[in-house]
Structure formats: C-alpha cells, structure tokens
Amino acid sequence: MKVCIDLMVAKIVRKPNLHSRVTDRLQAQHPVMNSAPPSSNWLLWLRNTAILGALAVGAFLGVAELLTPPVAELGSAPGLPKAQLEDIQRTAQAVNADFEKAWAQQQILPTAKTDDLTLVRRLSLALTGSIPSLQEIRMLESLKSADVPQWWLSHLLSDRRTSDYLAERLARVYVGIENGPFLMYRRRRLVDWLSDSIQQNRPYDQVARALIDSNGVWTTNPEVNFVTVTNQMNKKGPDEVKLAAKVSRAFLGVRIDCVQCHDGKLGSTWKQTDFHQLAAFFGQADFSLNGLRDDPKQNYKVRYLGKMEDEKVPAKVPWKPELLPSSGTPREKLATWVTAKENKAFARAMVNRMWALLFNRPLVAPVDEIPLEGPFPAGMELLADDFISHGYDMQRLIRVIVGTQAFQMSSQSSDPDHPVTVAAENAWAAFPVTRLRPEQMAGSVIQAASLSTIDAETHVLFRLKRDIDVTNFVKRYGDSGEDTFDDGGGTIPQRLLLMNGNMISNNTGNNPLINASTRIGMLSPDNATAVEAAYLSIFTRRPTPAEQSHFTGLLATSKSRSSRSIAMSDLYWTLMNATEFSWNH
C-alpha cells in the first residue's frame, strides 16, 4: 500500500514536488546563479559555481531523502486465522462478563465504545511509545478492513518498533536503567535479546527461564546480563539479595524483599528466612573465565536479625515446594519452579504487567505486588489461565486484553450531566486517563512534528537524532526510572519544558523541510484542512466545531507565508501543551 505524503495533508491540489519547489525558491533567492559572469575570468567563476552548486544539490537531495521520503509503503498486516481470532474474542468476552458482574455489583454504568482512531492512538502509545503518524492515519482511513484497530494491532505486533519499545519497558523491570558494572554487563545486548524474543513471540516462560538460569559470557549470551548487572565492585559474584528481589517482583509479582531485614509486619506472613532462602538459589552463581556459571563449592550466608553470626542458608522456595525439581543447578531448579504451570503467580505477574503496559495502569497496584491467594480483581484469573493454557503466548495476551470492553471503551462520558467518576475509572468502567511516560511524550512530540512515520525504515541519522532528543527530553521531564505506574499529576518543570524547551521549539518552529507545522501550512489548500491535519497529527482526532472555528479564524488573519507559518507554529504549540497531549485517554 502506497501513500503519498502530499496527499496525506488532504488530497490537496497536487503541487510541484518538494525538490523542485525548493529549488525554485533557491533560484529566486539567488538570481545571480543564472546570470552572466561578471568578469573576464568567467571560467574560474563557472568552475566555482559548478562545484558549489553540486555540493548544494547533493546536500539538498541528501536531506530531502533523509527527511521527506515521498512515498511510504506499508505491507499488509499478518492477521491471524479466523478460528484463532474467534478463540481470542471468546476469552475477551469471558473477561467482559467478569467485569460486567463487578460493575453491576457496584452499580456503575460503563462508558460507550470509543472510536477507531482513539483505539489506534492507544495501541501506538502502548506498543511503540509514540502516537501514530499522519501518514499512518491516512493509510488506516483508506483501508477497506472492517476492523481497523484489529488490523493496526496485527501490523504493530509485526513492527520492530513494538518489540524494541516493549523490550526497553521490560528491561527496566529486569535490570533497571543504570548502566551497571561495565566489565560484566551490557544492557544494550540484553535489550536487543529481549526485542528479538518479543519479535519472534518466544514463549514468556522460556524468556524468564533463560534470564534466571543461563550461563556464559555477557557479551555472547545476552540473557546472563540479568544476573551480572547485580555484580558489585567489592563483592565476589552476583548479589543474591538483589536477584531474589528481582525474581520475586518481576516474575512472581511478590515483594518478598520487604522481609530482607526482619519478619513481615502489618499483616504480612513472610519471614526473613523466606527471602534469604530464595536468595540462596543464587548463592553458587559465580564468574569464571567462561563467564557466569554455578560453583557447587560456593554457598550463601547471612546473619539473621538478632543473631551474632552468619549462617549458611539452604535454598528453599517460599511456597509450593513440591514444584521444585530434585535435579539441576540451584538456578535451574529455581527457573523451573518459577515458570511451573501450577505456579500461577508467574502468569498473574505478566498479565498484570501487560495490562499496565496497555492501560498505563495495572490491574492490581502496585504492579509487582499481587496477593498470592487473592482476592483477585475481575479479569485477572481468566487472563492468567488463558496465558498459561496457550503456552505463555505474549502476543495472544496482548490481543485478548485489547479485545476486552475495558480497553475499547471511551474515557469520556457521552452524557455531560453524568461525567466519568473516579470510581468508574477504578472499576475499569471507563478507560482511565493516565499520565504519559516521559519517553512516550518525547516520542509523540517528535512523531507529531513529522508527517511521515519514524520507524525502522527511517534514515539512520534521523533515528540517531531522535534518540538523542528523546534522551535529553526524558532527563529534563523526569525519568520515571524503573517501570512504575504512578498516577502523579503534572509538575512545573514539565510544563516549563513543554512551553519553552528546545524540543517543542525546534519541532514546531518555521522549518519547511522538516517540521510538519510549516509543511501543513504550505501544502494545505485551505485553513480548515490545515487545522484538521494538525489535529490528526497531534491528537489523532479531528477538531470539534468550536475548535475548528477558533483556529481557522486565526489562520485566516495570516496573509503572508511567514505569518501563516507563525500561526501554524502557534497551533502546534497549543495542541502540544494541552492536557489531552500529555495524558493517555
């Protein structure tokens, strides 16, 4: 499927291509280039002109190719067989019934289903960390498919942006955001390995197993970085305590590390021994010339609260000991126990996290503290059972959650007299309005400023610039660090960054080669079309009549090209500074 960029702005009047337009303008600005030589040494002058001209054209063509690919191509999405889709829908409907029961009990009326473009926006934000491009929106609107969001989901699940983004989100859970000990840790390799695993839809239990029990060198076996990141400068071998905390939180949704120093309080039944016995599974992990391995001579010792001396701690699991195999290295045994089908905490932890990735809010909060014995909220057990019975298929889990009523409903009430309440949001009877993460904000600013999609096909230099811009923006906006899902409100520094920061200024200023705001202003046949294109680029929706009227009126007062560019820049700034842009809905 091919979509012409110029047509995206509105199947506008066909204009001369960008190259010739800019060349014309350059010529108009430098008429001397076409005039006769001013002196007798015209051969020298001609040579210099030719060299400079060649350089200028070369640079321009390079930039044009880099930044404005004239035609985009999107392959058809690899859909699932009908039977599989129906099976997924059946599970989603069962989840819906579970929620409906809860809503009836609480006497909450759910909101109506939202429109397709809003679903497309939610999916793009959740799976790629960015809003859809105008190019993608135009393409989706030209589709004949009856179910646009479903088509878009299939497309995204095969898109490298999705696996890269989800890999980064999961890496934050597994190893945090720090660079760790350089000699024994390569975060980038781990993220790439996770991305490949997600792209190949590797069963999640295999991913978890590999992270826990792999051996070898951190450069050639990227999965061992899960363990090696905990190595401390002055400590021999990995840090058992950190690993036990990571395994229990990331893979089991249990914060057993709270009893590291003392037995559980405030109703917790965990004992200090539970935690350290779990840590003991990493007691033999050690480094050799061949990288990470288990050394049977090593063991884990700890001094319990109130005791005078360190004592050797046996490796024991805190629940369902019958699932622990009798053979294998301690880490192999632990990996088997963690991922055992009967150990449902493993499935629940991933269901909760995937739900959180898709909604920006977990089913059970905090995301890594799910009660072992319940009570569980509506949907949790059905989703966990489906995840287990379908071989820990992460893509299926995503499809099931996206297929639920909870994901597809509006975040707004259609009845202004009965607006959405906090209780309705908390019961998933309205799509929750949640703050976008810093990297989602940065990715969205950059994408909205470009008419075409920024993805793996985008020129490497542009992607490099994008990565640098995102890093700088996230640092200023406030990196939320590990993958937490807090609902904090906006802050003054964030508003200052959006109002006056370099990224917004650079991406919305007058720049006919790069910035969408200027290009839309230049290419649109009329003001209403320009406003609509800006709304689609930034909000993934069309303006309301009041919005259309306000901004069309503003553009109408801009007669010259430069004042029109300023008005478009103001429109872009306004939309990017709105609550709607910073909050997922």
Added chain:
Amino acid sequence: MNTSPCHSPSHLTRRSLLRGTGAAGISWLTPLADLLAVEAESAPIGKPARSVILLWLGGAASQLDTFDPHPETTIGGGVKTIPTAIKGVNFAAGLEQTASVMQDVSLIRSMVSKEGDHERAFYNIKTGYRPDPTLIHPSIGAIVCHELPEAKIEIPTHVSILPNQWPARGGFFGAQYDAFQMYDPKSPVPDVKARVDDKRLDRRMEGLAVVEQAFARGREPDMDQNKTLHQISMQRARNMMSSDQLKAFNVTDAPAKELNAYGDTPFGRGCFAAVRLIQAGVRCVEVTLNGWDTHANNFEGQATQVKILDAAYASLIRDLKKLNLLESTIVVCGGEFGRTPKINNVGGRDHWPHAFSMLVSGGGFAGGRVIGSTDPQGEKQEPEKPVLVEDLHATVQNLLGIDYSREVMTPVGRPMALSKGEPVKELQAHA
C-alpha cells in the same frame, strides 16, 4: 520598589546595617526577600525555623575520615586530626574551615539507619521512613512545603540542586511537592524564558482554553485539580517565568570573592545558590555532593570530597549567620549512611549504617554540642546515645513548629504520622 506593608524605622536600621556589613547578595534582594529577612531579623528567641537546607553527601561519607576520626587505631587508617571550635572535639585534617564554625553547629556521631543500600538508605534519610511497597513517603522538603505553605513566593519552594538519581519527592502529598531540579547554578535555569512575545503567548493561551474545554467534556469536573494538575502547574509555571524572584537562581552576578569562598565547584555554587534561594523565601533546598562511595582507595576519595565540602559548608554557615538567616534556617549535612571501620583489601571502606555522623545547625539547633560516640576499635557496632533517622526528622519538624506526630491520611487509606520519631532534646537550643 518596596512592597513591605510595614515601614518602621527598625527596618531602615536593619537595611543600613546589612549594607554596612556588605552582606552577600543584598543588592539583588526582591521585595519578598526583604520582607522575609525583616521577619527573620525580628524573630524572637525560640521562634520556629522557617526553612531548611539539606546537604547530602551522596554515596556515604566516611565518618572516620571526616567528623569522627579515631587516629592511631587499626580502624583509623592513619587519619590526621585537627582541633575544632568545640573543645576536645577533633575532625580529620582537611576540614579546617568547618572546624572553625562548629560553635554554631552540633555534631551527631551516633546516627543509626537500618538501610545499607544506597537507594533505600537515601529514601530513608530523606523521608524518615523505610521504603514501603504500598506508598511513597514525602521527603522532608515536601513535608515542610505542605505544612508551611508560602503563598507569596512565585518560584518553587522546594528545590533540588545537583540531584542524584533520587531527588526529593512529594510522595503521597503529590508530584506538585516534588523538588524543582536544577544543575550547576553557573548555567541559567533552563526553560523559564518564553520563546515568543507576549502577544503570541496570549494567542496560544486563548487557543489552549478552547482545546481544554473540549477535553473536559464528559470528564470529572475537578479532574485538573484532583488529578492532572496540568492547568494549575501551567499557571504556576507562567507565574514563575515572569517572577522577579527568579534572580535568586542566578549566581553569575555575585561578587567573585563571595562566590569563590565556597570553592570553584558545582557544589560550592550550589551552596551559594541555596543561601540566595532561602533568602528569597524558598522553604527547602537540597544540594547533593556525590562521590563518597569509596569501596576502593577510600582515603584518596574521601580527601578529594572533603576539600569540596569544607569550603562550601563553612561559607554557607558563615553567610547565613551574616545575613541573620541562620536562626530561621536549619542546615543538615550528612550521607545516607557511614562507612565500615574495617578497611577492605583494596583500601576501601564499605557501607556502614550502624553509626555515622551528621552535622546540624541553625533554626533552633544548638551549636557546639556533640551527641554520641563510636567505638575506637570498631568492634562494637552500636554507638553510644544512638540517634535514629526518624528522630532527626522529628527534631527538624519540631523546630519548624510542625506537629511531627500528626497523622495524615494517605491515598491507600492508611493514616501516617509525619514522623514516627521523637525529637532529640539535647540537640535543641531551647528544649
């Protein structure tokens, strides 16, 4: 312009006096700072403190190589000592300037934490609580801003200069109480200057009102106030952009002599800016000096950081005193924990939360006192007269006139005291 509601002769006297002494930064005083300085000057003895400066020695300073040396012992590591203004109390060499201001400072040598991991310990030392999976506690600065709101100030009242990975947070009081983060004050405060003229900014804001109206339809009427804080924080950001008080962030116009006294380092400039911010009415400023995590080459590493700390800390105390701000400003200085008496095989000291040192000064803290002591042989883990982290928090809040035991309802429905500690009466000037 002087907007002070009061024009009594005593104020004129004070201004004249301050001008006469050439006190730092007076020339840039804003009207509000004027007013606050007047209030501070006229504060009766025992009046609660108004603001807090926290100097974090990130990575954990070694008490044995700074404020609690044990020379000529196996754990001392060959430390050389110097006398201080407190009779019989010695510091490690390198802290000469700090030693000279100790008549205004008290030293706790028996701080006890239960956290030995940097992140958890920082959480603990900043909030007075240990990490809890169910909620995030507010940092001391957030508590001060929450309990003692200051309506007159247009710049953030909670500021973190040179923050590390764990800047002070608003916790369950909300992100609006998070510290405003800034880096080396020699660079201008980022993003506070509008990119367009007022006319265009007004046009943008008019458009924004139209867009916000569309988004609010069908949603909770108080969503901005109760949840997103988007428009509220935008208004506050705009107030800040046009505020005269922004000058307080700028250290580049300071006389070189005054600034250089703090040392030509980011931390030194951070401490200088902290004084100016407090003078402008900011409630809490934290300044972080990282680089103390000396698991290897401890003595070299500590000495490097001591040099940076010494000039900055002593200058800060001197200037606060000179500006009559020390009585109303609490200054706390220390790491998240201490370092081991035992020296490891790469010449380093590891984490030691069992007994470490902290300097406290101003705002009702007594000067010239020393609390607690540690075992010179390093064999006994527990110090004499232990001061728990939560007790330090309770003392600070108590001196600020905050009812530290007051319980507030947290978002998880659990009542939580502002501090679960008890004030250390020995540290207070007027117990």
